[in-house]
Structure formats: C-alpha cells, structure tokens
Amino acid sequence: MIRPNLKSTLGCYAIVLPGIVLLLTFIYLPVVWAFSKSLQEFEVGGPARFVGLANYREYLTLDPTCWPSVLNMLLLTMFAVFVRLTAPLIVAKLIHSLPRERWRHFYRVVFLAPIVVPGVAVQLIWQGMIYADDGMLNSLLKGLGLSGWARGWLSDPHTALAAVMMVGFPFVGGFEVLIYYAGLSAIPDSVNEAARLEGCTGVSKFFRIDIPLILSQLKLIVLLTVIGGMQGFEGLFILTRGGPGFKTTVPGLWMYFNAFMFQRMGYACAIGVLLFLAIFALTLLNLRYFKSAEDVKGES
Amino acid sequence: MANDYDIEETAPKGLLRRAWKYGSLCAILGVSAWLLWPPGAPTGAAGQAAAARAAGPGAKYVIKFSPGTQYMPGSVPFGIGKPLEGLAKVVGRFERRFPDTHIEIINVPRVREYLVTQLSSGAAPDIINVNVEDVWVDVQKGWYIPLDGFLEAPNPFVAEKHDPNLPGARQWWDLFRYQAISRGKAAPDGRNYCITMDMIETGIFYNKTIFTKLGLKAPETWPEFLAVMRRLKHEPDLTPLLMYLDEYNDWATDLMFDQLYYNLLPGIDLVKDPAREPYLQGYLDGDELVFLLHKGFFGPRDKRYRDLWRIMKQLKQYTNDDMTNTDLTRQFVTRHGAMIWTSSPMTYRLWSDHKLGFEWGVFYPPRFTKETSPYASDTDMCVIGGAAAQFEVTCSAVGDTDASLPLEERMARSERLRRVMAFLQFLCTPEQTEQVVNEYPCLIPNIVGVPVLAPLAPFEKILERRYTTTKWLFSFDLRFSHIQESMLGLYLAGGVSLDEFLKWQKANLDAAAENLIRRKTPDFAAMQAQWKHLAPVRARMADMPEEAREDKP
Numbered sequence: 001m002i003r004p005n006l007k008s009t010l011g012c013y014a015i016v017l018p019g020i021v022l023l024l025t026f027i028y029l030p031v032v033w034a035f036s037k038s039l040q041e042f043e044v045g046g047p048a049r050f051v052g053l054a055n056y057r058e059y060l061t062l063d064p065t066c067w068p069s070v071l072n073m074l075l076l077t078m079f080a081v082f083v084r085l086t087a088p089l090i091v092a093k094l095i096h097s098l099p100r101e102r103w104r105h106f107y108r109v110v111f112l113a114p115i116v117v118p119g120v121a122v123q124l125i126w127q128g129m130i131y132a133d134d135g136m137l138n139s140l141l142k143g144l145g146l147s148g149w150a151r152g153w154l155s156d157p158h159t160a161l162a163a164v165m166m167v168g169f170p171f172v173g174g175f176e177v178l179i180y181y182a183g184l185s186a187i188p189d190s191v192n193e194a195a196r197l198e199g200c201t202g203v204s205k206f207f208r209i210d211i212p213l214i215l216s217q218l219k220l221i222v223l224l225t226v227i228g229g230m231q232g233f234e235g236l237f238i239l240t241r242g243g244p245g246f247k248t249t250v251p252g253l254w255m256y257f258n259a260f261m262f263q264r265m266g267y268a269c270a271i272g273v274l275l276f277l278a279i280f281a282l283t284l285l286n287l288r289y290f291k292s293a294e295d296v297k298g299e300s
Numbered sequence: 301m302a303n304d305y306d307i308e309e310t311a312p313k314g315l316l317r318r319a320w321k322y323g324s325l326c327a328i329l330g331v332s333a334w335l336l337w338p339p340g341a342p343t344g345a346a347g348q349a350a351a352a353r354a355a356g357p358g359a360k361y362v363i364k365f366s367p368g369t370q371y372m373p374g375s376v377p378f379g380i381g382k383p384l385e386g387l388a389k390v391v392g393r394f395e396r397r398f399p400d401t402h403i404e405i406i407n408v409p410r411v412r413e414y415l416v417t418q419l420s421s422g423a424a425p426d427i428i429n430v431n432v433e434d435v436w437v438d439v440q441k442g443w444y445i446p447l448d449g450f451l452e453a454p455n456p457f458v459a460e461k462h463d464p465n466l467p468g469a470r471q472w473w474d475l476f477r478y479q480a481i482s483r484g485k486a487a488p489d490g491r492n493y494c495i496t497m498d499m500i501e502t503g504i505f506y507n508k509t510i511f512t513k514l515g516l517k518a519p520e521t522w523p524e525f526l527a528v529m530r531r532l533k534h535e536p537d538l539t540p541l542l543m544y545l546d547e548y549n550d551w552a553t554d555l556m557f558d559q560l561y562y563n564l565l566p567g568i569d570l571v572k573d574p575a576r577e578p579y580l581q582g583y584l585d586g587d588e589l590v591f592l593l594h595k596g597f598f599g600p601r602d603k604r605y606r607d608l609w610r611i612m613k614q615l616k617q618y619t620n621d622d623m624t625n626t627d628l629t630r631q632f633v634t635r636h637g638a639m640i641w642t643s644s645p646m647t648y649r650l651w652s653d654h655k656l657g658f659e660w661g662v663f664y665p666p667r668f669t670k671e672t673s674p675y676a677s678d679t680d681m682c683v684i685g686g687a688a689a690q691f692e693v694t695c696s697a698v699g700d701t702d703a704s705l706p707l708e709e710r711m712a713r714s715e716r717l718r719r720v721m722a723f724l725q726f727l728c729t730p731e732q733t734e735q736v737v738n739e740y741p742c743l744i745p746n747i748v749g750v751p752v753l754a755p756l757a758p759f760e761k762i763l764e765r766r767y768t769t770t771k772w773l774f775s776f777d778l779r780f781s782h783i784q785e786s787m788l789g790l791y792l793a794g795g796v797s798l799d800e801f802l803k804w805q806k807a808n809l810d811a812a813a814e815n816l817i818r819r820k821t822p823d824f825a826a827m828q829a830q831w832k833h834l835a836p837v838r839a840r841m842a843d844m845p846e847e848a849r850e851d852k853p
Binding site: 014018131134154240 | 321322324325328329331332335412413416417419420437438440441443537539545620621622623624625626627630631636777778779782785786787789790791793794795796804807
C-alpha cells in the first residue's frame with residue numbers, strides 16, 4: 001500500500017484547519033464552557049461560585065417545572081414524530097403516483113413553496129388569526145351555533161398543549177414531502193415492475209415495498225424531529241411563553257428563561273447539559289435500533 | 301491503482317497546481333482569521349473617541365441616547381398624524397449650547413436579553429429608557445450610575461436664571477411634579493437610578509354609547525362595578541371588560557392588595573426612610589415584605605391575601621377568555637368590548653380616530669366596600685401607574701475614565717458623564733419637556749410648569765391620588781414575577797384551585813425572599829425592633845395572621 005507523504009497531505013490538513021477551528025470555537029467550546037458553568041452559580045456580569053452538582057440536583061429534585069416540562073416535551077416530540085412520519089409520506093406517495101411529470105412537478109412546488117414562510121410568521125398567524133378570542137376558530141364555532149365550545153385556546157389549561165401541537169396543521173411540511181419523494185423516486189423501476197407482475201399494488205405495495213425501501217428517509221426524519229422536538233422552544237415562546245401555568249413549558253424554554261430573564265446562567269447551563277445528554281442518548285438509540293433500507297437489504 | 305499523491309507532474313504544471321493550492325489556502329486562512337477577529341467597533345474610551353471623530357470636527361463627546369419609541373423622532377404614534385420631531389428640536393438646541401457634544405439618538409430593543417448583553421460588554425448606550433425595575437436587579441454589578449447626587453444639586457439650567465424661588469434652583473428634585481412616584485423609583489439599595497419627565501397612568505376606558513343605551517353609568521364602588529359587568533355580560537357578542545394577563549398580575553394585584561392592607565399600614569410599615577417617607581406614605585419595600593412574609597403574611601393562612609385572589613377570580617368571569625393573544629384594542633374599537641383597562645396612551649388612539657363611531661370616557665377602578673370583602677379598607681383606589689419614559693445612565697457614560705477605579709471616583713473624574721447629565725438636566729426643564737411630552741396627548745408631564753393637554757385631564761385627576769402601598773412585581777426578582785404571572789394565568793383560567801395557587805405562590809415568595817436576602821442583606825434587627833414597638837397598634841387590628849399575633853422573632 002502506498003502511503004501519502006506528510007508534505008503532500010499537509011496542505012489538505014491546512015485547508016480543513018479553519019473549518020475545524022470554527023467548529024471547535026463555536027460548537028465544542030461552548031459545550032465545554034456550558035458544562036463547566038453548570039457547576040457554578042453564575043450570573044452575567046456577576047461573580048461565579050463553584051457549587052458542584054447543586055444546579056443538577058435542584059433541577060431534578062426541587063424544581064416543580066422539571067418533570068411536567070419533560071412530559072410536555074415528550075408529548076410534543078412524539079406527536080411531531082407521528083405526524084411527520086404520516087402526513088408528508090402520504091402526500092409524497094400521492095404525488096409520486098401521479099401519472100404525468102408535469103403534475104408531479106406542480107404539486108412538488110405547491111407543497112414546497114410554504115417552506116419560505118418564516119416559522120415565526122406561522123406562529124403569529126396561528127396565535128392572532130386562529131386561536132385569538134375573535135379568531136377564525138372561535139368565529140367558526142360561533143357561526144355554527146357552538147358558542148359554548150369557543151374559548152381562549154392558548155390560555156385554557158385544558159387545550160393549550162393540544163393547541164400548540166395543532167399549529168402547522170395539516171402537517172404537510174415541504175421538507176419532509178421532498179425527502180420522502182426523493183426516497184420513493186429512488187426505488188428502482190425493476191422493483192416496481194416486479195411488484196406489479198406479482199400483483200402487489202396500491203396499499204399493499206406501499207406497506208410491503210415502498211416503506212421498507214425508504215427506511216433511511218424515515219430514520220432521518222425521526223432523528224431530526226426528535227432532536228428538534230427536544231431542543232426547540234421558539235414556537236412555545238411566541239405562542240404561550242410556557243403557560244398557562246407551566247402547561248406548555250418544556251426544559252429548553254425554562255433553560256432560556258433562566259439564562260436570559262432570571263440571569264441564572266449556571267442553572268440554565270445545567271438544564272442544557274441534561275438536554276444534551278438526553279438528545280445524545282436518544283440519537284444513539286435511534287442509530288442503533290432504527291433500521292435503514294441498507295440494513296434491511298443486508299439482512300435479506 | 302495509482303494514488304493521486306504520487307502522480308509525477310511536469311514542472312510548469314506542478315508549479316501552477318502548487319501555486320493554486322497554496323494561494324487558495326492562504327485566502328481561506330486569511331478570510332477565516334478576518335472572520336474570527338474581535339468586533340470592529342471598539343468599546344470604551346477608544347470607541348468613544350472613534351465615534352467623536354465620525355460625528356464631526358467639533359464633537360468631542362458623542363452621547364448615545366435611546367429614548368424609546370414614544371418620542372423617537374420620525375416615528376408616527378399609532379400610525380396617526382405627523383412624524384414626531386420634538387425631541388430632535390431639543391437635541392438641536394442642546395448641541396448649539398454645547399458644540400463639543402453630539403447627541404446620537406438611537407433605537408434599541410427594550411428587551412432585557414439585549415440589555416444584559418450590551419451592558420456586560422460595555423456597549424450599551426449612555427442613556428437608555430427601560431423600566432427601572434429591570435435596573436434594580438443589576439445595580440450591584442456597577443452597570444448603572446446612581447443619580448442622587450445630581451438630583452440633590454441644583455439644575456444648572458434653572459440656576460442660571462438666578463431666581464432661587466424657581467423649582468429646581470435649589471435641587472433638581474424640586475422640578476418633578478409627582479414626587480411620590482418619582483422618588484418611589486428608588487432601587488432596593490436606596491439609591492435612585494432613574495430620571496422621569498412624564499407619567500403614565502391606567503384607567504378603564506368605556507364605551508359611553510353602549511353604557512347610555514343600556515342605562516348604565518360609570519361605577520363608584522366595586523359592587524357597582526360588578527353589577528355593571530353583570531348587565532353587560534347579557535349582551536350578545538360583547539365582553540364587559542377587556543384586560544390582559546399582565547394587567548391582572550401587575551395593576552390589579554397592587555390595587556387589590558392596597559385595598560385590603562391599607563388599614564394595616566400603621567402596624568406593619570416598619571421602615572421609615574426620611575427621604576422618601578414624606579412622599580410615599582407607608583410604602584412597603586421588598587425587604588419589609590420579606591419580613592412580613594416571615595411573620596405569616598402573604599401565605600395561605602393570611603385571610604386578606606386569600607381574599608385578594610378570590611376577588612381577582614371574581615373579576616375574571618367578566619373579562620376576555622384569551623388573556624395573552626387577542627388584540628384587545630381592536631376588540632374595543634370594533635365594539636366587541638364595553639370597557640378596556642389600559643393606560644393613558646390609548647387616549648391618543650381614541651381621540652384621534654374620527655371614524656370611531658362612539659363616545660368614550662375614562663374612570664378609575666372603584667374602591668372595595670365591606671360587601672366586596674370584610675377586610676376592605678374602604679378607601680379610594682390608589683395610583684399604580686407611574687413613570688413612563690424612565691431614563692437611566694449606564695456605565696458607558698464614564699467610559700472616558702479608567703475602568704479599574706471605583707465607580708464613585710470614575711463619576712467624579714468623568715467629563716463625559718457631565719455632558720450626559722447636562723443633557724438630562726436640559727431635557728427636564730419646563731421649556732424642553734413641553735416640546736417633547738406635549739407633542740401629542742399620550743403621557744402626562746412630570747415637570748413643574750408644563751401644562752397637561754386637555755384629552756389627558758382624567759389621568760391628571762387620577763394622579764392626584766396617593767401612591768400604592770407596594771409594587772409586587774417590582775419588589776422581587778424577575779423569576780418571581782414570571783412564576784406569579786404563569787400561575788396566576790393558570791388559576792384564573794381554572795387550571796388550579798385557590799389552595800394550589802397559594803401553595804405555589806408561597807414557594808415562589810420564599811424563593812424570592814431568599815434571593816433578596818442574599819443580594820441585599822436587609823437589616824431585620826431594626827425591623828424587629830420596630831415590629832415590637834408597633835405591637836400595641838397591631839393589637840387593635842383584627843384578622844391578622846396567627847404568627848403575626850404571636851410575635852415570634
């Protein structure tokens with residue numbers, strides 16, 4: 001085997017170096033910094049004091065928001081995984097099944113176009129136009145003579161979490177549709193032809209042929225949704241600020257409030273580290289146990 | 301298989317390839333280094349010198365001033381009328397008097413997250429406009445300049461008129477019309493960090509046309525108020541009273557607290573600050589609240605405290621379902637709400653809307669009676685509004701001095717701070733304030749000698765009342781405020797019972813008290829002595845918490 005000499009590879013390493021420096025500076029260093037600060041009582045602009053694991057202990061055992069917010073996070077994440085594995089997949093399959101490329105192209109554009117609308121704008125539309133007292137939902141209910149059902153959807157403790165979950169209905173995100181469509185398009189014609197000759201068509205083909213062959217795409221979406229669901233809090237910040245009470249609070253949002261409103265930076269770092277560990281563990285589990293199309297092919 | 305690294309190259313081609321490789325490498329490294337270089341805008345003295353050079357040859361000092369949106373030159377309040385120009389004119393006049401100083405008006409977000417990052421990096425504007433309560437949390441960090449020394453000295457722009465009888469000639473404080481509110485803005489460390497030239501007050505704006513049609517009139521007592529709302533609730537598609545969760549948490553809490561505890565003040569007001577007492581008349585500071593908390597007040601067994609939240613829930617049944625997301629101003633102007641509890645700037649919105657189509661008026665929340673609560677003090681509701689524009693001077697103003705020196709010494713040495721304070725002193729003279737505050741009817745001037753515009757007359761009347769007993773949200777930290785608001789929202793929406801809410805509130809108060817003690821270390825021994833001294837007064841009072849009667853140290 002011929003080994004590249006150091007002189008010729010040095011340039012390549014040098015080219016990669018800025019990227020590594022940036023990665024270390026902006027990704028890994030803050031993680032290390034956050035971990036060290038999580039062991040301190042620390043306020044921006046104030047002195048820091050080493051407190052060991054006290055911040056972790058306080059969050060996990062004393063903070064009344066901890067376990068309810070973890071439950072909220074799990075419910076929101078599980079719901080997001082469910083809808084992102086179903087609605088966009090069905091739409092992608094329907095588009096893929098269209099006989100003419102012109103229409104397939106048209107629908108791809110139609111479903112992808114809303115992706116350019118900023119998430120914040122979507123949240124504000126739902127907040128002000130749909131869920132408000134005089135919003136579309138309450139007006140519709142009143143119009144149908146169901147005034148008793150009208151309510152402050154985001155203020156009512158019984159509906160707030162569900163109302164947050166429903167933002168984005170009908171959940172046909174352009175990104176997911178595109179990923180699934182690409183997966184379906186990558187299924188070889190020979191496989192489709194063989195399935196047709198064997199009489200495996202329609203719903204049967206969808207479950208027996210298509211889904212096993214796009215497992216890689218499903219795995220990717222699950223991974224991204226789980227990470228996004230556990231990290232994300234922007235929507236909740238805009239819609240409810242975690243209320244009413246702590247009915248829609250998630251650990252990420254509580255971390256943000258502690259860091260930037262209450263100035264308990266060390267405590268916020270502890271929550272962040274716990275979140276990081278949870279996401280890391282779930283990602284490993286996902287990679288280990290969720291089979292991809294290649295794994296399925298390997299087994300067969 | 302051939303390896304790319306071992307390909308023999310001809311000399312010119314190899315040279316060219318190497319030149320390309322190392323050239324692009326240098327470019328990438330250069331760009332990366334440039335990206336990672338510290339920010340270009342220098343802070344501190346170097347930054348100020350650079351700003352002065354940019355401002356022009358005459359400007360030795362460039363003062364950055366963030367006045368907030370209400371007076372921002374060029375802005376159009378509520379999208380109605382001409383762009384504002386009053387503040388720009390005042391700045392122009394000041395710069396003509398001080399040719400070596402340039403006032404740069406900038407607009408910065410009023411969000412706390414932004415402020416904290418700017419202050420910690422030393423890049424905040426010299427003068428900012430934020431609620432001074434946000435400042436209190438950080439005063440121990442030396443981010444703000446205490447202004448007492450300036451306020452207790454003559455205002456030079458009044459003193460130059462050589463009339464010792466003019467307000468402000470003896471001390472700047474005397475120029476402020478609403479003394480109780482202005483002095484009530486002192487921080488928990490007892491020092492004042494805020495200059496305010498105007499006042500904002502709350503009131504209940506009501507649709508007179510609807511009231512007249514239904515034979516209703518502005519109520520004078522709380523039971524009358526509830527009766528009016530009960531009648532309005534029968535009207536289809538009409539919410540009797542519109543108010544946000546913020547208003548419950550802030551205004552309603554303070555007003556109701558005052559109504560229920562005012563009569564107890566002679567027995568529980570423990571700290572008499574000689575400078576503030578003549579104006580605040582029994583105001584309970586955060587440390588007094590903490591002491592009282594330890595005496596059994598404000599807990600589940602304090603009957604008054606329980607009643608406060610019961611009455612709040614009673615009020616909720618007549619207000620909008622959604623307490624955070626609905627545009628309540630729109631609800632009111634489109635006649636889906638009969639009343640809205642909001643602040644004086646709404647006056648301009650309604651007064652200038654010629655297509656409104658109904659008459660409106662303003663009344664103040666009416667007093668509780670014994671029918672409302674057996675603990676009602678039977679006194680008129682107090683004032684809970686206060687300073688509108690709240691100008692604080694940040695440590696950027698002493699940026700021309702050595703940062704390693706103590707703040708007091710930096711203040712004494714800083715020429716730049718003198719310019720900053722001169723501008724604020726100039727702005728607070730009657731002639732200049734009138735130009736700014738009375739440019740449109742929105743806020744009430746706080747400077748003696750500046751008239752109040754006619755549409756704001758109801759608020760001028762309201763401001764004659766005595767000041768509130770305390771300001772709950774501003775006594776403690778922001779964590780306390782957040783948790784109280786969150787849990788209050790849940791309680792009002794029926795998510796938890798009164799007992800559960802009080803349990804949360806007790807834990808919240810205990811945590812806030814612990815934090816206050818850690819930050820401020822209050823003198824509880826002096827309070828305990830006063831507490832004992834007032835025992836005979838309390839003995840005549842009924843329905844005190846059990847612990848307060850037992851008089852445990």
